[in-house]
Amino acid sequence: MPQMFPNDLLCRSILFPKSWPNDVFDIEALLRLDSVDKNVHALSVASRYLLETVDGAHKYGCRAAVAGNKRLEEKNQRPPAPVAEAIHYLGFYDMRYGAVTDISLNYYEIQIRWRFENGEDAHFQIELHPKSGDSTERQRKAERAAARALLATCLAGPYRHICACDEAFRQDLETIEMTEFAFEQLGMI
Numbered sequence: 001m002p003q004m005f006p007n008d009l010l011c012r013s014i015l016f017p018k019s020w021p022n023d024v025f026d027i028e029a030l031l032r033l034d035s036v037d038k039n040v041h042a043l044s045v046a047s048r049y050l051l052e053t054v055d056g057a058h059k060y061g062c063r064a065a066v067a068g069n070k071r072l073e074e075k076n077q078r079p080p081a082p083v084a085e086a087i088h089y090l091g092f093y094d095m096r097y098g099a100v101t102d103i104s105l106n107y108y109e110i111q112i113r114w115r116f117e118n119g120e121d122a123h124f125q126i127e128l129h130p131k132s133g134d135s136t137e138r139q140r141k142a143e144r145a146a147a148r149a150l151l152a153t154c155l156a157g158p159y160r161h162i163c164a165c166d167e168a169f170r171q172d173l174e175t176i177e178m179t180e181f182a183f184e185q186l187g188m189i
């Protein structure tokens with residue numbers, strides 16, 4: 001696995017409309033930890049070092065949107081309608097590796113693992129693994145919510161982007177609001 005250092009950056013792609021559950025940007029939705037097996041929850045991110053440039057990070061996000069739209073098209077047997085149904089890549093947030101690994105939780109251990117996926121070798125997962133010892137599902141669920149709030153303090157951005165494939169919808173996409181974060185917010189909570 002590629003080694004990472006505290007000041008290395010991980011990026012989280014912003015895919016519209018996934019993080020807009022009620023038509024309003026929701027950081028909790030962006031940082032949702034999906035269940036990957038019975039016990040482990042994970043958030044997909046990518047290594048900025050392996051993606052090399054800001055443009056590389058944007059291309060990575062664009063590929064995720066294209067793949068998502070392909071799945072929608074297969075499911076619905078027609079291409080998704082732009083803006084109304086389709087997934088659009090709008091940019092990314094950075095997260096500092098060291099800030100994520102500094103998060104300490106009672107019931108979970110945070111691990112950042114390299115997970116080759118969909119041909120993407122820059123893909124990593126921020127994973128929550130239950131610590132040994134007793135904890136109830138209720139306690140773990142509450143702590144997963146707390147973990148999302150702590151992960152939000154690790155963010156900087158957004159670094160916005162409109163893909164060439166989305167040029168026709170620029171006006172609609174550029175005006176979509178997202179919350180701003182800066183690394184200075186670290187340590188505020």
Ligand SMILES: [Zn+2]
Pocket residue numbers: 062063065089163164165166
């Ligand atoms: Zn694109």
